[in-house]
Amino acid sequence: MTDPSPSDAPSGVSGLPARAAALDLLAAALSGRSGLDEGLSHSSLAALAARDRAFARALVMAALRHLGPIDAALQARLKKPPPERVVNVLRLGLAQLAVLNTAPHAAVGASVDLVAKQKGGETFKGLVNAVLRGFTREPVVLDDADLLAPSWLYARWRAAFGVEAARAIAAAIAAEPATDLSFKDPARAAALAAELDGEVLPGGSLRTERRGDVAAWPGFAEGDWWVQDASAAIPARLLGVGPGQGVLDLCAAPGGKTLQLAATGAAVTAVDRSPQRLKRLAENLARTGLSAETVGVDAATWPDKRTFDAVLLDAPCSATGTFRRHPDVLWAAKPSDVAGLAAVQARLLDAAVSRLKPGGRLVYCVCSLEPEEGEGQVEGVLARHPGLALEPVAAGEGGTPAASVRADGALRILPQHLNGGTDGFYVARLRKS
């Protein structure tokens, strides 16, 4: 997705349908009820023309990526907070002015029209006009890294990683990420790099600044590759499996890591408790021509008695490391989520250990920046299972950035560890004696 230039802003009667869809999307993303992904496939957006849809999406992403500074700027101008729906109109208005560089008369005029369409919104036309006009006279810059993350998460990151690292993490919230692709056959990455305007990264992922519908890109229909962030591609590589080995992928859907494991020639069993997500995994297998056994079940209570040479557990988590593509996760997350998820992760880790043959390898990972979901989990599982030991990962292995390797050989991958950014992950490799 590209933030449209001013000339891309829908002209129409003021681009009202696109902005109305953006308003619904922003409310859905911030409510935490339905994620941004679900909202993006919602019918109000699907009903728009392609150009309006792209603008609505870009507008919501611009607002979410700068929400902290936007709210600080609005607070400084609002004596009394208006209803949430009106605040959201102002957030989108300011995102148009200060991020998308929409022509000021269009941004202000359309925001006034938009608030007037809301229930009880007529009363707030003057306020929206005055506040947004104020920003056209005194423009604001929305890139203060200290304001980009919700304050409770920022405080956690400062405590876990230090002030400078936390600031670098937060700075990545405002940046629009490139797209990373994983290839079924690594040789195809090099062959398609020029056609995809891409660069092959150390672990073999291909990074491209291309935008738009990935299904139309070279190699997609042929099943040569799938979209997967560079750091999300590291855990499966660290299992080091190949033909003749049995691998269990315990929380597998939608299957980015299953596809990597299947591409090695290993016999993969992919377990996930979500039937909808397993359906996407099956579609991904079909498109890429790869195969895996799929099982729809709760991994913690799966009655199957088989054990495996290797197990990958990509556990459900707060997903705070994925904010580059899903900035809504930061604003929908609550402090209490982390403790609840940590309990689930511990249960799933015990299940993963019980499925491992003696001498087998387990890779545990989460796309979370929260230590309770990463370092804390591995500390816990090592204490509960004396036959288990960390198997340190070396810098460079599977594309591991040197800066991500901790003293104990586990990985704490931060967005700033790769040029151009990457998702935050915790990864640990363990071996059962």
Ligand SMILES: C[S@@+](CC[C@H](N)C(=O)[O-])C[C@H]1O[C@@H](n2cnc3c(N)ncnc32)[C@H](O)[C@@H]1O
């Ligand atoms: C982080 S996502 C996995 C992403 C996947 N490994 C990939 O690379 O595409 C976590 C997955 O865990 C699944 N899940 C959550 N709790 C589970 C459980 N108790 N048993 C099995 N799957 C579970 C969710 O449905 C979700 O698909």
